[in-house]
Amino acid sequence: MTLPTESRAVVIGGGVAGCSVAYHLAERGWDVVLLERKQLTCGTTWHAAGLIGQLRPNANMTRLARYSAELYRGLSDETGIGTGMKTTGSLTVALTADRLTEIRRQASLARAFGVAAQEVTAEDVRRLYPHIETADVHGAVHLPDDGQCDPAGVAMALAKGARARGAQIVEGVTVTDVTTEAGRVTGVAWARGEETGTIATRHVVNCGGMWGRALAARSGVTLPLHACEHFYLVTEPIPGFVPEGQRTLPVLRIPDEYAYYKEDAGKLLLGAFEPVAKPWATEHPGGIPPEFCFDELPYDFDHFEPILELAAARMPLLAEAGIHTFFNGPESFTPDDRYYLGAAPELEGYWVAAGFNSIGIVSSGGAGMALARWMDEGQPPFDLWDVDIRRAQPFQRSTRFLKARVTETLGLLYADHWPFRQPETARGVRRTALHAHLEKRGAVFGETAGWERANWFARDGQARAYDYDWTRQNWFENRAAEHRAVREDAGLFDLSTFGKIRIEGRDACRFLNRVCAGQMDVAPGRIVYTQMLNERGGIECDLTVTRLSKTAYLAVVPAFTVRRDMAWLRRHIGDDFVVVTDVTSGEAVIAVMGPRSREVLRAAGAADLSNETHPFGTAREIEIGLTLARAHRVSYVGELGWELYVPTDHAAHVLEAIMAIDASPALVGLHALDSLRLEKGFRHFGHDITDEDHVLEAGLGFAVKTDKGDFIGRDAVLRRKEEGLGRRLVQFLLSDAAPVLHHDETILCNGAPVSILTSGSYGHTLGAAVGLGYVPEDGDVLANCYEIEIAGERVPATASLKPLYDPTGARMRA
Structure with missing residues (x-):
């Protein structure tokens, strides 16, 4: 096939993610070329397990997974290529009380998201999956609409659908370079044997999977991911494995034994997410041998044997089954077990969909749709911060960092997902100037954006470590003392990890008045609390801006959004004479x-x-x-x-x-900062407010100055004022002093689930747990009866639109 000399977009990589992006861009009328270095699916897609679990950690990730499932169901009819999509249900089994709490919380979350979920007993588990031992089973959750598919079939169907819409898909073509000019993409240089050429384009999508990091690095783009070995075995057909009268068995997950089981045509696939993973191909500069194509890795039976022993005890018939295949193949993992999607902040026109952490099949359909809409409409269709590429930190490109971290992150997929769980590997990269001084005084650190931050302070003789739990963890009383010190006396925080961005130049005031909703033309020395909005009135950034002089301002933003906020500011400079500089470390x-x-x-x-x-x-x-x-x-x-x-x-x-x-003053950590701000009803970006949340519905209209003139989002604010609010962000206080809240607990209004808590903590001054969450606007939201569901238990709660602590703000102004 002759390659074109220009295209509106070039997708690099022919796995399921690249095929999905090409399909959805072509669906939206884009001229698209997909280049695959070898053959479609030859990296990870071909050996993926193909599990379709619809429940993800938040509402929008669940939305994407459900979209994938519906898309794959229709692709067979559309393209004539079988996707193997079938509804089998899934069963997640708990072997400990803590795991039972976790999966009950997941079931509650599923119901809030509209995903069918039932909590079942050990007897029910035996009925649904009669081959496993259940004597030590505490309970389980059954999701009847989950399923499985043929990953290669899905990718090939997406590719055929993309071609039918006009996309060109070319195999055997290596991308040698992404060309750029003045900070944006201009084209793609390619090679096919002795033949070379260039495709002019303004949009490149890196769907390179395991190769993605090296490809991105050549363009100065940060894409931290690393391949790990992933093991499974497949048995010979087992007579009577599927009970008479059943079409199939549900996908079975036993995370306490690090294992998942999938039935297919009477065979059993046993796969594992072992606690300590094996990074792969670290000796190669790009991480992956250039000739890799449909390759298997050497099988390490000693590494897999502990999983197999547990599995044979759990399912005795496995010990008698013939083994057809021992398989080991590579998959890419990221430092935080979340994939990357969106526009790279370093280079305009460079897009990413990669690093899927073994959930690429269930994610790629929705991810391709969301990225295509983002590229076409100029903004994401809804809040995608959970997977936004702008969260990645430049230092995370380090091979040594990634090799150390991914030994842990693969195993975390099936580890207990404790609240406040901190990574244990590859720590200590970013430290504040006070780190050693606070460490001597008992600080226990957590990690955010690579920063080591003092989360709480241990007493003399107390272990400086987390003892994780779903209720009151070992530092609960430490935080209570720190919290009370701030309320009643004085406390000292190290907030050096705040992002600090200097905006200066002749047009600094005019520029900030355009990108911020508040009035920025204030006297030097004034501090303005404001938001940067998008055209929908959603909140792109929550910040304070201090005017330092006539031509210089300092914006203070959350530690984990600095790269996002820098990209947003630079994107909107236009012709203004302004310089934007990250001065966080200064x-x-x-x-x-x-x-x-x-x-x-x-x-x-x-x-x-x-x-x-x-x-x-x-x-x-x-x-x-x-x-x-x-x-x-x-x-x-x-x-x-x-x-x-x-x-x-x-x-x-x-x-x-x-x-x-x-x-x-008392030394105070970031956990206390969170409990203190929640008592006051202060919002936290990424949880309570996102680019999908309208500034008025978030209760932040007081910070918006529509009378100052035009700014980004002004029309959306005025329109919402005229049309009325659809929902409100409300503060909740539990009526029972015992439970704790974290976030994602279900909010019930008059007995029916309506939303989830966006934030939660314990209010040590208020005397009970406190949280924030959105509820539908019905004229008088406070007249309703509210409950919060915690792991299946409903607790009555008081709702308030004003801060439950010091509603007038008198204490801050004392």
């Missing part, structure tokens, strides 16, 4: 919060901190110890307090100066 941030914070800072050297000299929402230079700090009077905890911005090389001195005073 300044440390030490926050002193609580009713005694003014006294603490005075004792450490600050002069006049009165309301008259330093009112709420302003920043000014103060003395602290022997140096100077820029003190921002703001609060994310609902108390009087200041954030001190100092050069990183001064941070240790400032900490020592504050902690040396008589009655020094």
Whole structure:
């Protein structure tokens, strides 16, 4: 086939993800070329298990998985190629009480998302899957609409459907380079044997799977993923394996034994997600041998044997079955077990759909649809932050980092998904200037965007480690003490991991007034709490912006969204004379919060901190110890307090100066910050507010200044004001003081599920667990009766539209 010299989009990689992207772009009328280095499906797709589990961690990921299932069901009729799609149901079995709590929470979540789910007993398990031992089974969850498919058939059907819509799919073509000019994609250079050429294009989609990281790196794009060995075996046909009268057996998952089972034509496939995985192909510069095509890896029976022993005890007939195939093939995994989708922040026109962590078949149909809409419409169809490529950190491209981390992440797929679970491998890459000082004082660290952050502080003699649980973990009382210190006295936080973006230049004010919903033309020293909105009125960023001078501003954003926010700002600069710079590592941030914070800072050297000299929402230079700090009077905890911005090389001195005073403040971690902000009803980006959540429905209309003139999202705000709200973000307080909330618990209104909690924690001042969640607007949302379902148990809750703690905000302005 002769390759074209230009195309609107070029998709690189012919696995199921690439075929799905090509199919959906062609469906939307795009001119598309898909280039595959060898043959379609030859990387991972051909040996995938093909499990179609529709329940994912959140509503939108579940939406994508359900879309995949419906798409695959219709592809056979559309293309004439069989996808093997069949509904078998699935059964997840718990062997411990903790696992039972987890899967009950999953069942509750499934019902909230409209996915059929039933909690079943050990007796029911025996009926649904009569071959397994159930004496130690605590319970299970049955999802009757789950299923399985033929992965290669799905990919080939997508490819045929794409061709029917005009896409060109060419095998045996290697992409040698993505050409660029002035920071955007201009084309793709290719080779086919001795033949070479270039396809001019403004859109490239990296669906390179295991090869994706090396391909992206050649263009300066961060795509952290690494291949691991993945093991399974397939038996010979087992007589009577499918009971008489049944068409098939459900997909069986026993995560406490790291195993899954799939029946197909009377054979049994046993696969595993072992606790310590085996990274593969680390000796090759690109990670994967260039000649790899439909290859198997050497089978490591010693590695798989512990799984097989457990499986034979669980299913005795397995010990008697003949083994047809021992298989080992590579799959790519990411540092956080979430795949990558969307526009790469480094290079305009460079798109990604890769790193599917062994759920590529169930994900790719929906991912291809969502990415095609994103490319065509200029924005994602709904909130996709969970898998957005902009969360990836540049250092994560390191082969040594990835090799260490993916030994863990493969196993985490079947590990207990504890709240607050922290990765154990490849830690310590990013540390604040205060890390060692806080570690000496008992800090227990968690990881966010590679940063080590003090989450809580251990007492003398207490183990500095998490003891995970679904209820009150071992640090619950530590956080309670830190929380109360901030409410009643004073606490000190290391907030240095806040993202800090400097916006400066002649047009800085005009630019920020266009991209922010608040009024940015304020006096130097003023701090503005605002949002950056999209054209739908959804929240792209939740931030504070401090005007430093006539031409310079400092935006403070969440630690994990810096790359996203930098990309958004740079995308909208246009012709403005503005420079946008990430200065996160240049300044440390030490926050002193609580009713005694003014006294603490005075004792450490600050002069006049009165309301008259330093009112709420302003920043000014103060003395602290022997140096100077820029003190921002703001609060994310609902108390009087200041954030001190100092050069990183001064941070240790400032900490020592504050902690040396008589009655020094308590050291406080990020877990307490979360419980404090939830009592106050403060929103958290990525949970309570996303690009899908309208700023008015999120209750943040007070920060939007429509009278200042035009800005991105203004029309959507005015339109929603006229049309009325469809839902409201509400704060909930449980009536029972015992349970804890994390997030994703189901909200029931008058007995019916209506939503899930977007955030949850324990309100140590309010005396019970507190959470936030959206409910339908019905004229008087507070007149309804609310309950929160926690692992199947319903707990009555009080709802409020005003903060349950200090609703007037008087304490912050004291």
